[in-house]
Amino acid sequence: MNTALSPDARADLIQKEMTRDEMLVLVDGYLGVAYQKGFHDPIPAWMKPLLPGSAGFVPGIPRLGIPALTESDASLGVANGGNMRPGDTAVALPSSLLTAATFNPSVAFEGGAMIGREARAKGFNVMLAGGVNLAREPRNGRTFEYVGEDPWLAGLIAGASIKGIQSQSIISTAKHFAFNDQETARTVMSVAMEEGDARESDLLAFEIALEKGDPGAIMCSYNRYKNVYACENPYLLTDVLRSDWGYQGFVLSDWGAVHSTEKAVNAGLDQESSNGSDAIDFFGTPLRDAVAKGTVPEARLRQMVHRILRTMFAKGLFDRPVVKGPIDVYGDLAVAQKNAEEGIVLLKNEKAALPLDPGKKRQKIAVIGGFADKGVLSGGGSSQVHGIGHTKDMHVSLGGGTKVIGGTTWTLPRDTGVLHATAPLAEIKKMAPKARVSFTDGDDIAQAVAAAKKADVAIVFATQYMTEGVDVIDLALPGNQNALIEAVAAANPNTIVVLETGGPVTMPWLDRVAGVVEAWYPGNGGAAAIARILFGEVNPSGRLPVTFPLAESQLPHPIITGQRPDRKIVGTSGTPTAYDVIYQEGSRVGYRWFEDQKLTPQFPFGYGLSYTSFAFENLKLVGASTIKAEFDVKNTGIRAGKTVAQVYVKPPFGPVRLVGFEKVELSPGESKHVTLYADRRLIAMFNADANQWNVAEGDYVVRLGGSATDKAAVGTVHVNAGTVRP
Template identity: 55%
Template sequence: MTLRSLLLAGAVLLAATPALAQTATPAHPWMNTKLSPDERAKLLDQQLTPDERYGLLHGPMAMPFFFGGKLPAGAVGSAGYIPGVPRLGVPALQESDASLGVANPGNVRVGDVATPLPSGLAMASTFDPEAAYAAGAMIGHEAWSKGLNVLLGGGVDLIRDPRNGRNFEYYSEDPLLSGVMAGEAIRGTEGQHVVSTTKHFALNDQETGRNIVSANIGEAAARESDLLAFEIAIERGHPGSVMCSYNRVNGVYACENDQLLNKTLKGDWAYPGFVMSDWGAVHGVGAASGGLDQESGEQLDKQVFFGEPLKAAVASGEIPAARVSDMSRRILRSMFAAGLFDQPATKAPIDYAADAAVAKRAAEEGIVLLANRDNLLPLAKTAKSIVVIGGHADAGVLSGAGSSQVVPAGGPTRIVPVGGEGFMSFVGNAVYDPSSPLKAIRTKAAGAQVSFEDGRYPKAAAEAAKKADLAVVFATQWMTEGVDAADLSLPSGQDELIAAVTKANPHTIVVLETGGPVAMPWLDQAGAVVEAWYSGAKGGEAIADVLFGEADASGRLPVTFPASEAQLPRPEIPGWGLPETEAFDMSFPEGSNVGYRWFAAKGEKPLFPFGYGLSYTSFAYDGLKVEGGKALKVSFDVKNTGARAGSDSPQVYLTDVAGKARLRLIGFQRVALQPGESRHVTLTADPRLLADFDEAGHRWKLGGGTYHVAVGASSADLKLTGEAKLAAQSIKP
């Protein structure tokens, strides 16, 4: 995976030549679409020769770099390639990175571009499952139209540390929100006849030492947090594949972890799809016994373990032949379920303008208004002079780096080398998507003089701000796969820049383009603060729409912003500063109390709480009704009490069980309302969110008694409270 991540820039789409759809014949009975995916996979698997079966279990990175300047025969060119079986009509698997759009590593498909989505954090900030589904469907359709049929997306790992370099690919710190949003994105992709993964299974919570760290956690704590997020995402999205992670879990590598893959995923959850490895995450042929079904990016492993070594292990009796058939059958089953046989990926024109509109909707809904002193926002179009400062706002909006890097339609408007040695020297390019906030602001404020200051010198920026009616400072935090942030500060002296500008002009709006939470030592001096995350295609226009009030500020934080690193469960990043080959352990003092639950348990006040976000209108909650019995049902009314249309995302939390305080999100719903309009909301809580996992009994245990709930605007702003009695329940794991 490391090498895969190094080969990022470029774009293209030579479409694959897909296998032709067939109809069922006596020779090909598996093409009968009236049969279930399991039945079809079983029929086809029985016809595979041993070599054909092993051929489905491993494959290379499909890049000329590894093949003397030529792609493997039949490969489109992408992160991974599994040859098909032409004799039986089995299409090849053309696998692309796709956390935030269809990637094109190393420009392997010369000139190919795609639509970059906002970051996972931005998507989760919408609290809008429909937006997630639309985004997943958009990526899936673009991939299908490029001849690609497997997308390596669906990042579900919970955000346990705000400094994790890969947080921008993930969704949130909460298992319900992450599971729902990821599940809907996966469902959208699978609906386009493309296999989606969900990743990285599991507890891939930091990039520091990701190949050697052991995430040591009890089963109950894991089941109630990260694993529950995966479980919900799999139930909603039905991904064809689960990608196992690099790290060890309780001492055992995730891609050969019997407890994770066999007992939990395939056993307790009855997952019918296949487990693929992350690129370079296989350490031996024994991974097949541990639950791994497919070795990906085989060049990055010490050897191709699922080729000749696996054949030898089967011949010696070390691994049963039936297990190998199970591996290939799971792969075929997912291919049938997604429609790879019946609707093969076919090169087709792509409407990038329509796809950009999908990305813009998500960006607008996901922008979070954090502070707004004296209602400085929305900006009046009557302003006479505005200075836009910093953040390369003249060029575009920042994107995150690594294997998820997308080459945007039209190409990047700016690529800024970050520099460094080792890993950083290869992935160290900050790429700006072609959507200039400066240009968008000038369009909105056509009657104003809008100038730009690059922000390199705080003194010059402050002088420019002092002369203007309004100042808009864009601050960026470039994050990348493979490298964690050293701390929560804005890099390259931007905190000093913002402090100077806000001191010079109290009417200063700070727009943050970050890969996660950051500290804000200048917060009390800023007129307004907007978290725009990485906003993708049309991000500049989305930011301007929110700044000028053409779109409501409706995003809500999917992650807690700590006041400092001292509030975190691990103030120091485990393994930071150790040699790259030195293994180490990572403990989880927070257990399942991730994010806002940790802050609540410790009585700590964050900078901004989970679920928080201001609006340009106001909302009131009333009429709470809580019903118990066998299920917990919560209903209430939401009313727009302001003067303009807006969207709210009321949240329902469990706050107490039988006198024991706890805080868990158990429901949410995004609601769009006109002024004065009310909406009745009814939510039924997933019983697992109310229960504890009983390790000894290997069940979810929901005790009988009184359950207290609250409805609020955030985890720290609970407005209505109620209670109901529930009967005791025991729920399968």
């Protein structure tokens, strides 16, 4: 307990006192509840009273004062409602994709710190947070949990969130390592991608997140990479993570991702998260026997335990143990609302239809659809937070039926989504007390059209539900929502669409509506944030962290590899066998793919409008070992606002890439001088044979603007050849 010693020295001291049996305790996790549907129950009777009622639990060693690891799903808040701890609520942050849309790491840090504080108050010391997987497949059911399609943005935002969580003496993970970029067949698929492409995309996002956030643990994923399961993949867990990146924390498995004992241990897995979700308890008796026989060296077991103990010391679990208590509901709700206000994106604003006038007398506002009278939608799965104000009435039925795509009939599940309080309808009424505000649920299109005809403005709320475990089949709004928007827009030219979606959606009605607001899954403060943006109390400043395609045909995979029309997963009948998911786009993810293929998207990466205007001027470039870009950003409009200055580079070889951005807040007429330096890895290509980044000598084209396609200023700069070791 001498805090003057290093975490390694403290771990060594306590480990000297441990028996082999005690060390084996720390590497074998359990479900944090005595029973959960879909899992078997291997939990011994003596342990059940100790369980925290959560995702995971690793018993401590009371004899030596080693605390238990009490683990909760996280990222969007402390996720422990439902069948785990009924009635337990927490403040729900917006989706991680919305946080990425802020382009503001300080907002991500504040949200992470809020999660860390609530975790402490609820008795948890490990947050299974830090989703870093790229939005390579925008129909991925977990797109909303991740932080966009660009490795620099994803790494910075995820790293800041992790750092925020751990500022509260809580361990945060980074996950899912690696290439878990789709849910379809996630447990059987094998990702086929060349190492250079992997290093320049998915792995680079993780590398940056680790550098910025220093997560105490890494969670390995379900899928295979080059036919080897991620949780027993020595290339990922040892060659990249340990040898190249020098990672010092521990690796834990995803729930159900372990398939062996010796192979997983010797590849670099340090802890089986939950033997209740794996086929057998691989790190229980089999590991005990393997160590006794020498097929797992005793030194490797000691290394596993050292990594766990070192992390517990380094992140403060010994020195600042968690203490249960009340959460700061109002303070934390303010954090969630600020997050939402910075990440909501204004996509269209024809003839300055927005903002609405909150003081206009006798204004008639028709609010239509999207459960706007009840709450705002959230994404489903293990990240599901039962937010403040949650009741059974917040569970709503979504989807169902069939859909014909390319002449094939696809089966759609009838999902049950969870809404977060409060209701946009109530917040709109609060913002415009002199207006006459009506609501129709949108199920009856004729009724919605009648309401729209009587109104000065029609606000249509549209939803797209995403959840862990299944991908959406396309990017269309489900059900009758496209038809509803078309009909309402025909009845009222002043129609505003507010989208609550897990990711990009197609908009066949785009040219017929006056405004579009992408609100994502905006969390507990989302309704107020939407209303404040609609009425101009907040100037929107979110920017798209993913490209919005015009149609699925523009994507590298028009239909997700492994997806079947009956929504069952290819390869899961009988004994699951690996099959390749070939990401032929390689490192050309998102906007890189669109530029490479000369495709025009519906909305480009980085795009977003404001109620004011900005100019990007006076670009000056300096090239040597990397690129230095200086420029001025000026507010040329009549309102204060924020913009995101973005710098993109097209090297002599390889795709265009975002190399820097800065969110700038300016008053009307105000200017700010910005200087950005490109991380050398962002302008390099990875040479797998030499295991290094190579910066090619030559002329690099630099673009400054407000999106991946905006060329407000363009210049060329010469860069010298060089190398960067990983």
